[in-house]
Amino acid sequence: MDTTGVGGQHRHARPDTVLDALDWGRVVVGTLARGIVATVVGMALWAAVPAVIGWQPTTVVTASMAPRLVPGDVVVSRPVPTPEVVPGRVLLADDPDQAGHLRLHRYVETGADGTIVTKGDANPAADSTPLDRSAVHGVGYLRVPFIGTPVLWAHEGRWGAVAAAAAALAGLLALCTVDAGLRRTGREARGTSAPRPPSDAVRVHGRRSARGPVVRGGARHVALRQGSALLVAVAVLGGVGAVAPHRAEAAPFRTVTSSPTSNLTAATLNGPTNVRCGLIGLTGVQVQWDYGSPAAARFQVLLDNQVVGTVGPGERSATISGGLLSLTGKTVTIRALDPTANSPWYADGNRTLSVAIVTAVYVCG
Numbered sequence: 001m002d003t004t005g006v007g008g009q010h011r012h013a014r015p016d017t018v019l020d021a022l023d024w025g026r027v028v029v030g031t032l033a034r035g036i037v038a039t040v041v042g043m044a045l046w047a048a049v050p051a052v053i054g055w056q057p058t059t060v061v062t063a064s065m066a067p068r069l070v071p072g073d074v075v076v077s078r079p080v081p082t083p084e085v086v087p088g089r090v091l092l093a094d095d096p097d098q099a100g101h102l103r104l105h106r107y108v109e110t111g112a113d114g115t116i117v118t119k120g121d122a123n124p125a126a127d128s129t130p131l132d133r134s135a136v137h138g139v140g141y142l143r144v145p146f147i148g149t150p151v152l153w154a155h156e157g158r159w160g161a162v163a164a165a166a167a168a169l170a171g172l173l174a175l176c177t178v179d180a181g182l183r184r185t186g187r188e189a190r191g192t193s194a195p196r197p198p199s200d201a202v203r204v205h206g207r208r209s210a211r212g213p214v215v216r217g218g219a220r221h222v223a224l225r226q227g228s229a230l231l232v233a234v235a236v237l238g239g240v241g242a243v244a245p246h247r248a249e250a251a252p253f254r255t256v257t258s259s260p261t262s263n264l265t266a267a268t269l270n271g272p273t274n275v276r277c278g279l280i281g282l283t284g285v286q287v288q289w290d291y292g293s294p295a296a297a298r299f300q301v302l303l304d305n306q307v308v309g310t311v312g313p314g315e316r317s318a319t320i321s322g323g324l325l326s327l328t329g330k331t332v333t334i335r336a337l338d339p340t341a342n343s344p345w346y347a348d349g350n351r352t353l354s355v356a357i358v359t360a361v362y363v364c365g
Helices: 016-053 149-155 159-175 180-189 218-243
Strands: 002-004 010-012 056-059 074-078 090-094 102-110 116-119 136-144 202-204 207-209 273-280 284-290 298-303 306-311 317-321 331-337 346-348 353-358 361-364
Touching: 016 056, 016 074, 016 136, 016 159, 016 180, 056 136, 056 149, 074 090, 090 116, 149 159, 273 353, 284 331, 298 317, 306 317
Parallel strands: none
Antiparallel strands: 002 010, 056 074, 074 136, 090 102, 090 136, 102 116, 202 207, 273 284, 284 317, 298 306, 298 331, 331 346, 331 353, 353 361
């Protein structure tokens, strides 16, 4: 919409509310991007700068110290005198089981020969090989969370993830400048920019003006610049406060940790198969069976759930003796016993037999 000004000149009615919203949006996006970049750079400095004074940053690549230390964390270890290498400390040392590798585990006890026994907090058992004291590089002192994740990806050969992280960082750097024009305009509004060469006509918002340089919304852009600086400070302080490095020895050794890698498997014992009648006669009944593996300690013969005989592990038949009244109508069961000493485990056969009498001769089936 056009309006007529003094002297019949025309000027545009500017939508200042829309422009303000767009400008503030650029400020917020640029500020957040600068805050994230500043936080990442700050964490990287926390992980790298201690190396200047002889401390050793190390990227965690396994979950053996979870949940306190997880893959992608950087742990900075500092050299300490021998008296400070005591049980409960997280030690960085040469791994005796893998040449050229480092071990970052907790010192749990001293071996009989003075060596150091270590263990990962998440591992069910101590490390198989103890450490010599001369192999210790230092004690874990600072933990910088997640900053070593790209190094972990490279270690695992996940180059696609590394490239994606590099692209994301490049995008953040580009977003850091999205409000650069507003910051320059703010400087011009305060008169801090370099002087412009004189000109009879200056283009303002697509129109030429004979009145000299005009800065749109100068005071507003000063406020935008000041607000941008405040948002940067808040974003950086908030980011650093959320992920600031802290002591790597975050938990005392007596803390109970879970072990996601351990499991318990129950042993199985098979019962006799193909349980059947063998020889029959007037004074008893023979029962036969088959058996594969695992080995059984021995076999029991039960008559109506009462043990009436036991045979060795190599036997595959047993005879039940008895008179006419003691066997007729009874049920025969064959049971395999577990070979472990004093074990109560057993497994019954795949079928039971019922004893009957036919013309004074025992049969079973």
